[in-house]
Amino acid sequence: MSKLLDINDLKVYFNTEEGVVKALAGVNFKIDKGSFHGLIGETGCGKSVTGLSILKLLDNNALIEGGKIIYKDENLLDKTEKQMQRDFRGNEIAMIFQDPGSSLNPVFTIQDQIQESVKMYKKASKQEYRNIVIEELKKVKLPDVEGLLDKYPHQLSGGMKQRVMIAMMLACNPNLLIADEPTTALDVSIQAQFLQVLKNLKEKFDMTVLYITHDLAVVSEICDYVSVMYAGRIVENVPVRELFKNPIHPYSYKLVHSVLGVKTLLENLEEIPGSVPRLIDPPSGCRFHPRCEEATDICKTKVPQLKKIGKNHYVACHRR
Amino acid sequence: MVNTIIETKDLKKYFNTLKGPCKAVNKVNLKIKEGETFGLVGESGCGKSTLVRTILKLIEPTSGQIFLDGVDITDYKKKQLMALRKKMSLVFQDPHSSLNPRMTVFDTLSRPLKIHNLTKNNQETMIEITKLLKLMGMQPEHMIRFPHELSGGQKQRIGIARALAVKPELIFLDEPTSALDVSVQTKILKLLNKTKKIRDLTYFYISHDINLIRVVSDRIGVMYLGQIVEIGKVDLIYNNPIHPYTKGLFASVPEPDPDKKIKGEPLSGEVPSPVNPPMGCSFAPRCPFVGPKCREEKPQLKLLSDGRRVACHKDNLK
Amino acid sequence: MSEVNVEEIKMELANLKNKKSSQLSLVWKRFKSNRLALLGFVFVMIIIFIAIFAPFLTPYKPYATDPSNRLMGPSRTHLLGTDSLGRDVLTRLFYGSRIALQIGVLIILFEGFIGIMMGVLSGFFGGVIDSIIMRLVDILRSFPVIILAMAIAGIMGQGIYNVVIALGIVGWTTYARMVRSKILSIKEADYIEAGYSIGESTYSIITRYIVPNAIPTAIVMISIMMPTALIASATLSFLGLGVQPPTPSWGSMVAAGRNYLLQAPWISTSAGFFIMFTVLGFNFIGDGLRDALDPTTKH
Numbered sequence: 001m002s003k004l005l006d007i008n009d010l011k012v013y014f015n016t017e018e019g020v021v022k023a024l025a026g027v028n029f030k031i032d033k034g035s036f037h038g039l040i041g042e043t044g045c046g047k048s049v050t051g052l053s054i055l056k057l058l059d060n061n062a063l064i065e066g067g068k069i070i071y072k073d074e075n076l077l078d079k080t081e082k083q084m085q086r087d088f089r090g091n092e093i094a095m096i097f098q099d100p101g102s103s104l105n106p107v108f109t110i111q112d113q114i115q116e117s118v119k120m121y122k123k124a125s126k127q128e129y130r131n132i133v134i135e136e137l138k139k140v141k142l143p144d145v146e147g148l149l150d151k152y153p154h155q156l157s158g159g160m161k162q163r164v165m166i167a168m169m170l171a172c173n174p175n176l177l178i179a180d181e182p183t184t185a186l187d188v189s190i191q192a193q194f195l196q197v198l199k200n201l202k203e204k205f206d207m208t209v210l211y212i213t214h215d216l217a218v219v220s221e222i223c224d225y226v227s228v229m230y231a232g233r234i235v236e237n238v239p240v241r242e243l244f245k246n247p248i249h250p251y252s253y254k255l256v257h258s259v260l261g262v263k264t265l266l267e268n269l270e271e272i273p274g275s276v277p278r279l280i281d282p283p284s285g286c287r288f289h290p291r292c293e294e295a296t297d298i299c300k301t302k303v304p305q306l307k308k309i310g311k312n313h314y315v316a317c318h319r320r
Numbered sequence: 321m322v323n324t325i326i327e328t329k330d331l332k333k334y335f336n337t338l339k340g341p342c343k344a345v346n347k348v349n350l351k352i353k354e355g356e357t358f359g360l361v362g363e364s365g366c367g368k369s370t371l372v373r374t375i376l377k378l379i380e381p382t383s384g385q386i387f388l389d390g391v392d393i394t395d396y397k398k399k400q401l402m403a404l405r406k407k408m409s410l411v412f413q414d415p416h417s418s419l420n421p422r423m424t425v426f427d428t429l430s431r432p433l434k435i436h437n438l439t440k441n442n443q444e445t446m447i448e449i450t451k452l453l454k455l456m457g458m459q460p461e462h463m464i465r466f467p468h469e470l471s472g473g474q475k476q477r478i479g480i481a482r483a484l485a486v487k488p489e490l491i492f493l494d495e496p497t498s499a500l501d502v503s504v505q506t507k508i509l510k511l512l513n514k515t516k517k518i519r520d521l522t523y524f525y526i527s528h529d530i531n532l533i534r535v536v537s538d539r540i541g542v543m544y545l546g547q548i549v550e551i552g553k554v555d556l557i558y559n560n561p562i563h564p565y566t567k568g569l570f571a572s573v574p575e576p577d578p579d580k581k582i583k584g585e586p587l588s589g590e591v592p593s594p595v596n597p598p599m600g601c602s603f604a605p606r607c608p609f610v611g612p613k614c615r616e617e618k619p620q621l622k623l624l625s626d627g628r629r630v631a632c633h634k635d636n637l638k
Numbered sequence: 639m640s641e642v643n644v645e646e647i648k649m650e651l652a653n654l655k656n657k658k659s660s661q662l663s664l665v666w667k668r669f670k671s672n673r674l675a676l677l678g679f680v681f682v683m684i685i686i687f688i689a690i691f692a693p694f695l696t697p698y699k700p701y702a703t704d705p706s707n708r709l710m711g712p713s714r715t716h717l718l719g720t721d722s723l724g725r726d727v728l729t730r731l732f733y734g735s736r737i738a739l740q741i742g743v744l745i746i747l748f749e750g751f752i753g754i755m756m757g758v759l760s761g762f763f764g765g766v767i768d769s770i771i772m773r774l775v776d777i778l779r780s781f782p783v784i785i786l787a788m789a790i791a792g793i794m795g796q797g798i799y800n801v802v803i804a805l806g807i808v809g810w811t812t813y814a815r816m817v818r819s820k821i822l823s824i825k826e827a828d829y830i831e832a833g834y835s836i837g838e839s840t841y842s843i844i845t846r847y848i849v850p851n852a853i854p855t856a857i858v859m860i861s862i863m864m865p866t867a868l869i870a871s872a873t874l875s876f877l878g879l880g881v882q883p884p885t886p887s888w889g890s891m892v893a894a895g896r897n898y899l900l901q902a903p904w905i906s907t908s909a910g911f912f913i914m915f916t917v918l919g920f921n922f923i924g925d926g927l928r929d930a931l932d933p934t935t936k937h
Binding site for chain 2: 642650654838
Binding site: 042043160187189191192195215216240241255259260261262264266270 | 364572578
């Protein structure tokens with residue numbers, strides 16, 4: 001498989017009134033074409049920042065300190081705002097967010113919004129546009145598509161809005177879809193429907209997706225490959241089966257064993273001592289060392305690099 | 321014989337809206353036994369939060385009755401309510417918004433003690449708060465902190481400590497971990513479990529997280545559109561859900577195992593509006609086994625041979 | 639459970655408290671980092687300094703006329719010249735700052751007190767009380783502010799206190815509306831329900847939970863309303879309905895200088911400058927306070 005996106009040692013800092021927040025301190029992972037790549041981590045670990053960096057949609061106080069984001073042989077970090085807007089956002093890389101309600105424009109109908117995306121790459125007559133929009137909405141398995149066209153976002157439920165968002169993104173034919181916690185605000189039954197839509201897109205249209213989430217169960221459901229993130233760094237890049245059968249990094253291990261499954265018992269659940277570090281003054285060396293039971297002196301001083309330990313399996317830990 | 325601590329009889333709570341009454345809680349009959357952990361599971365908008373707040377008398381029921389330790393508390397007012405607040409308390413979902421941002425931890429925890437005259441002076445208050453903090457695995461130094469100086473997990477511990485301060489018999493836990501990260505969730509759940517044993521408590525969990533409800537509860541209820549559709553021992557229902565909604569709901573939950581995938585779309589369609597719920601069984605429009613009777617008549621909870629109750633018209637319930 | 643040593647804990651907490659920076663110092667730190675706010679603070683400090691030490695800053699008296707020196711241009715003896723009665727303009731401006739600040743503060747106190755109270759009542763209790771108060775607000779606000787104030791001032795006559803009442807009768811409505819909406823959002827917060835769930839009384843809910851959380855909004859509002867009050871009182875004086883001459887008020891000085899705008903432009907312009915300087919100062923402070931007290935409003 002060829003790789004579509006290669007993030008290399010990405011560093012992003014934020015200037016805040018309390019000081020510099022080192023949100024990303026060396027993020028490394030590659031996304032293969034056609035794969036569902038999960039990016040998993042807890043609140044504040046930098047997973048959303050990673051997603052936004054790819055599209056260069058970071059706030060003004062963000063500084064890209066170093067690294068490369070290679071998308072199809074081109075480094076996105078070298079692109080100007082104009083080039084990003086014209087050549088990449090939407091038509092190459094699209095993004096959907098947690099709250100679908102705030103990403104849709106409340107004063108336009110569903111048809112208008114999706115049509116807007118279609119217009120970016122195609123000129124057509126009114127009727128043709130209408131047909132294309134209907135096609136797009138059918139791709140995400142929305143019921144009663146015709147009736148939906150003239151509705152406004154507030155008339156739809158959360159799950160439907162999220163599907164409209166996807167349809168809108170797909171309408172520009174992107175090669176990479178970044179989904180940032182798209183189901184967090186949805187109920188399980190609606191989430192199941194939504195995941196079904198994604199699976200379907202994967203089979204039929206060979207979509208490449210970067211799926212950002214904190215929910216390991218969802219990752220196991222739809223992802224092929226997973227990057228585990230902790231406090232601004234990737235600690236493990238691993239095929240999804242390996243992650244659940246044989247998590248190597250101590251953090252991944254704890255994470256996998258703190259998820260509730262259908263048979264888990266409360267007593268068997270792992271807990272991680274301490275709490276997530278503040279990224280204003282992160283721990284030295286391996287950022288997980290203060291919470292790690294196996295930490296030794298080298299963990300406190302030296303930053304562990306990702307090293308290969310199996311087929312497509314990379315871990316950043318001194319103890320492995 | 322174990323005592324019933326809470327009982328509701330045909331409890332209803334309707335909210336007035338412009339489009340008509342919103343039937344948030346629609347005839348709920350429930351018994352909670354002393355010392356058990358009851359888990360109420362349902363998706364957002366099913367009325368579980370409203371049910372709990374109605375039982376707690378934070379909102380007035382529209383009709384029906386609520387009994388606490390066998391005493392009818394439905395019409396309790398001011399003074400009587402104060403006594404009630406000492407017996408039942410509530411832990412909130414979002415620790416970030418459930419603590420008063422202008423109160424220190426000491427202020428927050430001293431309020432219930434002062435309101436109910438549980439401590440006579442500052443000295444005693446301080447001792448009691450220190451004990452509460454220790455029980456929650458926190459230090460006395462946290463007393464002078466404001467909520468924004470605490471982590472999410474710590475805030476939730478304070479929320480739990482506040483609920484424990486009055487030494488209640490029954491604690492309602494409204495999604496106590498859904499705003500927290502998984503690693504913190506485990507800690508809080510274990511802490512709650514430990515506290516239950518130490519303080520001899522009865523727990524009433526509500527959550528949309530089906531696996532969470534399973535690991536913590538002895539008995540569970542499944543709620544859909546203001547009604548309880550299935551209720552019984554946790555193992556029974558998990559191993560063999562009977563109501564079509566329960567079945568679909570459980571099948572929708574992704575399992576943290578890449579080799580077990582959700583099959584298709586376990587529940588199609590969406591929850592109807594509680595303002596205009598379906599005539600008969602509220603699940604009928606989404607039910608794969610729907611019959612003509614389902615659309616006309618509301619099914620009542622029926623006792624099955626294994627001890628659970630299910631509200632469904634299907635005859636061969638197993 | 640082991641015995642708790644209260645004295646030890648108290649000591650420990652006292653130690654910690656000393657080390658901890660208070661919330662107030664945090665607000666001040668944020669405020670300081672905002673250059674415009676700091677500039678505004680300096681402006682206002684200068685005006686306050688002038689108001690307090692006016693007699694020491696100038697050798698003249700504000701009412702001392704000198705017919706032989708009418709409408710003199712700026713010179714070394716009269717830095718900003720003299721007016722039509724030969725009074726030193728700078729001296730009158732200095733004394734005018736006393737009047738301006740006095741009126742401003744009185745208006746703010748008067749309308750702020752009424753407005754915040756009405757806002758709390760309206761927001762917290764809702765229903766009929768809310769409807770009555772809000773309709774009253776609507777009625778008062780349907781008049782052009784300055785015309786209504788003119789009418790009231792016209793009926794009650796001139797004088798500082800009448801200006802305060804005239805402007806306050808309309809001014810409180812802004813506070814009431816803002817406070818009401820703040821209270822409505824606070825009322826929805828979980829910690830209010832949490833308060834009820836542990837048995838707090840309505841009185842406690844208002845005083846311990848709602849009001850403390852609404853205070854930052856009130857402070858910001860007061861600092862934002864200050865310039866409005868200053869301009870409104872200057873306008874009334876300009877129209878001859880405010881402070882009575884010969885009392886030196888900036889508004890009436892602009893008006894008086896208007897007749898000599900071509901011969902002696904310094905009278906109106908310097909008075910106008912003082913108004914602008916003060917209003918700008920309070921505006922900057924207001925914006926700075928808003929950002930410092932409620933950092934979430936920033937991006």
